[in-house]
Each structure stands twice: as C-alpha cells, then as structure tokens.
Amino acid sequence: MRIDVLTIFPAYLDALDLSLVGKARRDGLLDLRVHDLRDWTTDRHRTVDDTPFGGGAGMVMRPDVWGKALDDVLGTAPAAEVAPAAGTARAAGAAPAATAPPRRVLLVPTPSGERFTQALAEDLAAADQLVLACGRYEGIDARVAEHYRHTGVEVHEISLGDYVLNGGEVAALVVVEAVARLLPGVIGNPASLVEESHGAAGLLEYPVYTKPPVWAGLAVPEVLTSGDHGKVARWRRDQALARTAERRPDMVARLDPAALDRADRAVLGRHGWFVPAPAADAAPAPVRVRVRRGTAADAAALAELAAATFPLACPPHMAEADVQAFIAAHLTAAHFAAYLADDARYLVLVADAGRAGPVGYTLTVLPLTAGEEPDAADVAAVVTARPAAELSKVYVRPAFQGSGVAGALLDATVAEAAGRAVDDRQLAALWLGTNKANRRAQRSYSRHGFVVAGLRRFRVGESLEEDVVMVRDLRPATGPGAAPGTAVGETTPSR
Ligand code: SAM
Numbered sequence: 001m002r003i004d005v006l007t008i009f010p011a012y013l014d015a016l017d018l019s020l021v022g023k024a025r026r027d028g029l030l031d032l033r034v035h036d037l038r039d040w041t042t043d044r045h046r047t048v049d050d051t052p053f054g055g056g057a058g059m060v061m062r063p064d065v066w067g068k069a070l071d072d073v074l075g076t077a078p079a080a081e082v083a084p085a086a087g088t089a090r091a092a093g094a095a096p097a098a099t100a101p102p103r104r105v106l107l108v109p110t111p112s113g114e115r116f117t118q119a120l121a122e123d124l125a126a127a128d129q130l131v132l133a134c135g136r137y138e139g140i141d142a143r144v145a146e147h148y149r150h151t152g153v154e155v156h157e158i159s160l161g162d163y164v165l166n167g168g169e170v171a172a173l174v175v176v177e178a179v180a181r182l183l184p185g186v187i188g189n190p191a192s193l194v195e196e197s198h199g200a201a202g203l204l205e206y207p208v209y210t211k212p213p214v215w216a217g218l219a220v221p222e223v224l225t226s227g228d229h230g231k232v233a234r235w236r237r238d239q240a241l242a243r244t245a246e247r248r249p250d251m252v253a254r255l256d257p258a259a260l261d262r263a264d265r266a267v268l269g270r271h272g273w274f275v276p277a278p279a280a281d282a283a284p285a286p287v288r289v290r291v292r293r294g295t296a297a298d299a300a301a302l303a304e305l306a307a308a309t310f311p312l313a314c315p316p317h318m319a320e321a322d323v324q325a326f327i328a329a330h331l332t333a334a335h336f337a338a339y340l341a342d343d344a345r346y347l348v349l350v351a352d353a354g355r356a357g358p359v360g361y362t363l364t365v366l367p368l369t370a371g372e373e374p375d376a377a378d379v380a381a382v383v384t385a386r387p388a389a390e391l392s393k394v395y396v397r398p399a400f401q402g403s404g405v406a407g408a409l410l411d412a413t414v415a416e417a418a419g420r421a422v423d424d425r426q427l428a429a430l431w432l433g434t435n436k437a438n439r440r441a442q443r444s445y446s447r448h449g450f451v452v453a454g455l456r457r458f459r460v461g462e463s464l465e466e467d468v469v470m471v472r473d474l475r476p477a478t479g480p481g482a483a484p485g486t487a488v489g490e491t492t493p494s495r
Helices: 010-017 019-026 063-074 118-124 143-150 169-180 229-247 262-270 296-313 320-330 333-341 377-382 405-418 439-447
Strands: 002-007 031-036 104-115 129-133 154-159 290-293 346-352 358-365 388-396 429-435 451-460 463-473
Touching: 002 010, 002 063, 002 169, 010 019, 010 031, 010 169, 019 031, 019 169, 031 063, 063 104, 063 129, 063 143, 104 118, 104 143, 104 169, 118 169, 129 169, 143 154, 229 262, 262 405, 290 405, 296 320, 296 333, 296 346, 296 358, 296 388, 333 346, 346 405, 358 405, 377 451, 377 463, 388 405, 405 429, 405 439, 429 439, 429 451, 439 451, 439 463
Parallel strands: 002 031, 002 129, 104 129, 104 154, 388 429
Antiparallel strands: 290 346, 346 358, 358 388, 429 463, 451 463
16 A cells, blocks of 8 residues: 655654554555655745635645645646546546556545544555645645545545644544554454454444453453353453443444344443334334433323333233223323322333433332332232332333333332332332233243232223232342343233
C-alpha cells in the first residue's frame, strides 16, 4: 500500500518511523511518503492560506495550492507520472486498463466529517493508495473535497471524534496506525486482531490481565488461571457483552441477534437489553427496556397492552365474550388509573421500551394490614407467610415473550416487594395463581424462586378454572434467586 500525507508540518509525522509502522516501512510492506504542502506554493512567502470569504475569524487553506499538490500525488494532473484514477473525467478518454485500476482514496480530516471507524479502517486497508490532506487554521477550502469527488476520486471527509484539534496531522497518524496494522505481515500474530474491540463481533474487547497474578491487592479473575478454555471463552464473551452494554449502548443496538446465543442474551438482559421476535417488516435488533414503576401517565398505554395480551393468556376453552367482559371489568384505562393512583394497595411495574412504549407490566396487590387475608379464601390456607402480596398480573407483548423481559419484570417485582413493609412488618411472601395446565409458566416462575404451595379454583364467566398457587418467600437468604433472561408465562387473572 502507498500512503501520502500532505501537511505544512512534515516533522509532525516523524513518529511514523517508530514501532510497527516504522518497521513496516523498512520491510517494504508500506510505501509511506510525507510531503510538505508548501512545496506546491509559488510565492516568496510560500503561502497556503488566505482570509475567509464572507468574513470571520481565522484563515482558510487555499484550494489552488491543495489542487496542485493533490493532482501530483493522486496522479490526476494531466502530465502526471501516476496513471489517472479510474472513472475520473480526465481518465474518461484513456484506453481501458487490462487489470483493475488502482483504488486511490483521498482522506480529508475534519471535525465535520463522518466518524473514522474500525470498519472504515478495514475498508481502507484494501485500497492501493491513501492520500491524507492535513488541514490547519479554519480548514481547507470546501471546493477541494467537492472537486475531487466530482472528478471521480473516492473522497472521505473523516472526523476522529467530537472535538476540535489544531490540525489534521494527528488524524493522519491515527489513520496510518489503524490501517497499517491491518496490512498483511505488519502484526506478527494476526490472531491478535480477531477479538479486538470494534471487530466483526461488534463488541468492545473483554478486560485483559497479565502477571503478577495479584497486584495492588487486586487478583486476576480466577477463571483465567483455571486452564478451562471453554470457561475462559465464555467469561470473555460475557465481559465483552457487559462492557459494551455499559459503555457503548449504541453498539448493542446494532448487534446482529443471529450471532447472540442464549447465554449472550442473558448477559444483555441483565443490562436491560432484550431481543424481540422478528417483525414482518423489520429484522430484530436488541432493544433497551427499562423496568420502572408505573405512573399516572401510563394508564392508557397499559390498558391497551393489557387488552392485547390478556386474551393470549386465557385458556382456549374460555368464551371470547367472557374474556372481553373481564377486560371491560378490570383492565380499562380507568382501572389502571385507579391502580396507579393507589400505591398503598397496588404496585405497578412497567417494562418501558422508550419510544416503543410499554412492552410488559406486573400488577401486585399489596395487603393493607399485616393480618389481611390474601384475595381468595382458599389461598389463605396455602399461603402461610404473612404479610403476603398477590402478584396478580405478569404480561408481556408477544414480540418480547421469550426475550427475558418477563424475567426482568419478575426480578424487579420481587425486589420491590421485598422492600415493602405493612404495619412495620416486611412483606414476607409474594404469591400468584397460574393456570394448572400452563407448565411452562410454572417452570418459569420456579426459576425465579416461586414454589408450588397448593391449588385454588376461581371463575371467569362460565369457566371454572383451576390454578396452581405458587409462593416466593421474600425474607432474606431464602429462595434460589432469579435466573435472569428466562421467559415467564402469564399469571391467571384473579381480579
Ligand atoms: N473550523 C473547523 C471546524 O470548526 O470544523 C476546525 C478546523 S481545525 C482548527 C483545523 C484542522 O484540524 C482541520 O482542518 C482538520 O484537519 C483538523 N481537525 C480538527 N479536529 C479534527 C477532528 N475531530 N477530526 C479530524 N480532524 C480534525
């Protein structure tokens, strides 16, 4: 690869004689040439800048000086020794080349450019020639990039980040480092490129450690010294996912769900990211879902969600009219407004997907006094811990069922309930009734620490339903704890 850097401070680029890039140059893997832009000036003062049209502070770099320099190094000058770039106006009349024309790329660093990324570095590593035009002052006359774009040169105006440097030389150093290390033979062990941050996996790299095993009182994570390669790989993947979720949520939102296994999804779920089922019109991407307490503003959206999800949880033999009557009697916006207004009696938690609105909710009915009997008389016999609250609803939109959202809602509900006190007594248990036939739901609840306590009967319209009553002890140091990322079915409606 050939790289040309044009600058008014050639000495700034001396660092490119050092380290791996310097070695790559000496080994002939990289033909790197640094040019002094002032060599293309014609006046006595070697002027490269002038005052801005329209007025204002600072100076702007002249397009005529840049044009002469770039024509020479890009080979776009009429009498250039380098062949013109393919597709340019000037090359249009040239005889077709027998082989593919060289790919020449003009890179113009500027804070107003597209962000320079690893993906762009990988793309540029396949080019034949990169030309870096380092601006100074207020930058380069805008016609320079426009002109070369119009003449068919591949031009990228690139930014290192959202800050302003004095000149483009640092950006040139960055681009050369990032691209050169991807060229064959530059990095001694190419395997070290595979799991790096911003690579094909779209993740940040996991934390890395070396000897000594304990330093400043900090020990290396035990798994890394276990010799178990499978466990090390899983730990590293978990760390990469967790780090990315914590530091770069924008990257999580771009992950390809096809590349996320069950364990990956569990890690993301612990950080509030869930993968919905694919929609007809859109490929799924991880979505950030925050579990929070409901507010009065949620009433209408929760009623809509309840009306959409409640029928899906009803046993097939239940009459549609009964289902609708139940919704009208218990799940309208007015009902939710009442639940949300009475936080001594009701705990409403919402799984909030931001602009997509609520994708799930739980409704817990709290006892008002420590001795209050739970809702159904026959439940009193099986739920012995007091005070106890009823987890009345756990509903999740179909697209998010199996995504882990229900598990996150359940965990949050258990945590909230465990922090509640009635008559100065900590809530001792959370109970729920779930349809006896729904084994999947029962398995899911048991993964979240609920154990079967007995049975109860209840009526929805004409149907007499049988529920399994499950109880989650909320007192400290009991229950196996939640297994995050697991799917949870629906509780059967009881009010
Ligand atoms: N007036 C310009 C603006 O506000 O966008 C800033 C010009 S800056 C002082 C001078 C030169 O530094 C730019 O032409 C560019 O070469 C370089 N530069 C500054 N910040 C940069 C960044 N974030 N990324 C890439 N190059 C940058």
